[in-house]
Amino acid sequence: MSVKQSIPYEQTELYKIRHSTAHVMAQAVMEMFPGQAKIAIGPPIADGFYYDFDLPRSLTPEDLAAVEKRMRQIIAARHKFQRREVSADEARAEFKDQPYKVELIDGLDKGGVDEYGNPTNEKPVISFYTHDTFTDLCRGPHVEHTGQINPSAIKLMHIAGAYWRGDANRPQLQRIYGTAWKTADELKDHLWKLEEARKRDHRKLGRELGLFYFSDDVGPGLPLFTPKGEMLRHLMEGYVRDTQTRYGYQHVWTGHLVKEDLYRRSGHYDNYKDSMFPPMEDEGVTFRLKPMNCPSHMTLYKEMGTHSYRDLPLRFAEFATLYRYEKTGELSGLTRVRALTQDDCHIFCRPDQIQSEFALCLNLIREVLSRYKFTDYRVRLSLRGSEGKYVADDEKWALATDALKAALDANGVEYEAVEGEAAFYGPKADFLARDVLGREWQLSTIQVDFIQPARLGCEYVAEDGQPHTPVLLHRAVTGSTERFLGVIIEHFAGAFPVWLSPVQAVIIPIADRHAEYANKVAEQLQAHGFRVEVDARGERMQAKIRDAQLQKIPYMLVAGDKEAEAGAVAVRLRSGEDLKAKPVAEVIEMMKSAVVNGD
Numbered sequence: 001m002s003v004k005q006s007i008p009y010e011q012t013e014l015y016k017i018r019h020s021t022a023h024v025m026a027q028a029v030m031e032m033f034p035g036q037a038k039i040a041i042g043p044p045i046a047d048g049f050y051y052d053f054d055l056p057r058s059l060t061p062e063d064l065a066a067v068e069k070r071m072r073q074i075i076a077a078r079h080k081f082q083r084r085e086v087s088a089d090e091a092r093a094e095f096k097d098q099p100y101k102v103e104l105i106d107g108l109d110k111g112g113v114d115e116y117g118n119p120t121n122e123k124p125v126i127s128f129y130t131h132d133t134f135t136d137l138c139r140g141p142h143v144e145h146t147g148q149i150n151p152s153a154i155k156l157m158h159i160a161g162a163y164w165r166g167d168a169n170r171p172q173l174q175r176i177y178g179t180a181w182k183t184a185d186e187l188k189d190h191l192w193k194l195e196e197a198r199k200r201d202h203r204k205l206g207r208e209l210g211l212f213y214f215s216d217d218v219g220p221g222l223p224l225f226t227p228k229g230e231m232l233r234h235l236m237e238g239y240v241r242d243t244q245t246r247y248g249y250q251h252v253w254t255g256h257l258v259k260e261d262l263y264r265r266s267g268h269y270d271n272y273k274d275s276m277f278p279p280m281e282d283e284g285v286t287f288r289l290k291p292m293n294c295p296s297h298m299t300l301y302k303e304m305g306t307h308s309y310r311d312l313p314l315r316f317a318e319f320a321t322l323y324r325y326e327k328t329g330e331l332s333g334l335t336r337v338r339a340l341t342q343d344d345c346h347i348f349c350r351p352d353q354i355q356s357e358f359a360l361c362l363n364l365i366r367e368v369l370s371r372y373k374f375t376d377y378r379v380r381l382s383l384r385g386s387e388g389k390y391v392a393d394d395e396k397w398a399l400a401t402d403a404l405k406a407a408l409d410a411n412g413v414e415y416e417a418v419e420g421e422a423a424f425y426g427p428k429a430d431f432l433a434r435d436v437l438g439r440e441w442q443l444s445t446i447q448v449d450f451i452q453p454a455r456l457g458c459e460y461v462a463e464d465g466q467p468h469t470p471v472l473l474h475r476a477v478t479g480s481t482e483r484f485l486g487v488i489i490e491h492f493a494g495a496f497p498v499w500l501s502p503v504q505a506v507i508i509p510i511a512d513r514h515a516e517y518a519n520k521v522a523e524q525l526q527a528h529g530f531r532v533e534v535d536a537r538g539e540r541m542q543a544k545i546r547d548a549q550l551q552k553i554p555y556m557l558v559a560g561d562k563e564a565e566a567g568a569v570a571v572r573l574r575s576g577e578d579l580k581a582k583p584v585a586e587v588i589e590m591m592k593s594a595v596v597n598g599d
């Protein structure tokens, strides 16, 4: 297996297409408001591009349609994109009626910012790109001519307000978002994914499926889980807990409050104090709500007595609810909360065990991700850079880096190595998994740490009879229960695999007289450990089936006269598939194998 290097977006054909389409859009908008349109910036972004305008009036959806139509004409004319370098004075003269551009040119002239106003180290060359009647301050790159933009693969998406340079004290501009692809099919697929993402939004599905709520009475970013939501949490955590136990982990519990002094000694206070909740004072001692577990686990390691080299590795795992002070504006559903339950683990090992422990983590992570049907993921290995923020000696870094690479290679895991991205205390590997819509989520992390165990005085007695400092591996599989639940709600569109469904089957009596039989079937299923409900409401059967489908319950078991007589149920799946009548015993076997197979 090898190191995989992905091409930076800026060097791809799509980037050029989107950037060029932004220019074409700007031309069309300027033609719509001759002499009045002021243009700001228009960069490509993930999946598309935007351009910011200062216009005499608000744009309407009809305007967007007209702009798009004009864009297709410009594209059809196959105008060449021509680059030229200019001096700052020439640039200012050419853009004398465009105050935003002049401000950008002044920035480029002074140095330190690029043509979008972002900080840069490069010494900027001022360049223009011209096609047809439109010229932009731009460093490119672009396609050769507008004909290389596929007119059936572009679409203007929506209009939003945006402050010039993101500053609320500066003018508010109108931002037009657009998307551009190579083919019409790619555009179609992108639009389908957007629509699907809207339907799958975990905040929307969380409400519809009755899984969790947020309340102003409790506070922002502090979710409340319903019985169904808590069942999901319980199943998710139970699954990871069982898997960890199988991999030789030991579960611990270290509470919610910790003396602030411990975080000062571990170094977390200096690095994380802004994400901690304010301190609590009691009898002259300052406490903090726990924002991370590492110092607690290391303290526990020390309290448990002397450790011999033979006792290592020691793997402490905890589902710990941590509290992080996120700004209210940055909170978002379950993916960004203030109370999060990390599936956190700390492995204390000898330096010669880094490779085997890392390999064990890799396997555990792969097993867990595949249980959740994340089969498409990549690993980003963050290594030390040449600059000086890195502590610990060269030998340790080399040892850990080699161990990580060797473990990845031995397990056939493709990875991308990024120099200079490691934390100051050691290299790390992140797992980025794609969901069914192709969106990438950073889920699992394994981090090597040479520093914290020494800071807090963790030791083991080595073969030489002397105290040595263990290496610490920090590891999370799903990250946090809350965020992971948000991700999988969208990944499965709320239709969880049978093993994870809060309600696995609903039994639907056709008429009141079948309620007793329905209850009997429910008891049989419950005796086999299944989570079931009986829908005894006075609704029509079709309405009950529809409701169960909306609740994404895997099995709907309909019970009428014929079924009661035969000891059977008529089986419907949430997909709408009708499996007809089956003996209850057969249904139980079918459900059991679905659980085992992870269906």
Ligand SMILES: [Zn+2]
Pocket: 019, 023, 042, 129, 136, 137, 138, 139, 140
């Ligand atoms: Zn440009």
Ligand SMILES: [Zn+2]
Pocket: 292, 293, 294, 346, 474, 475
């Ligand atoms: Zn940690």
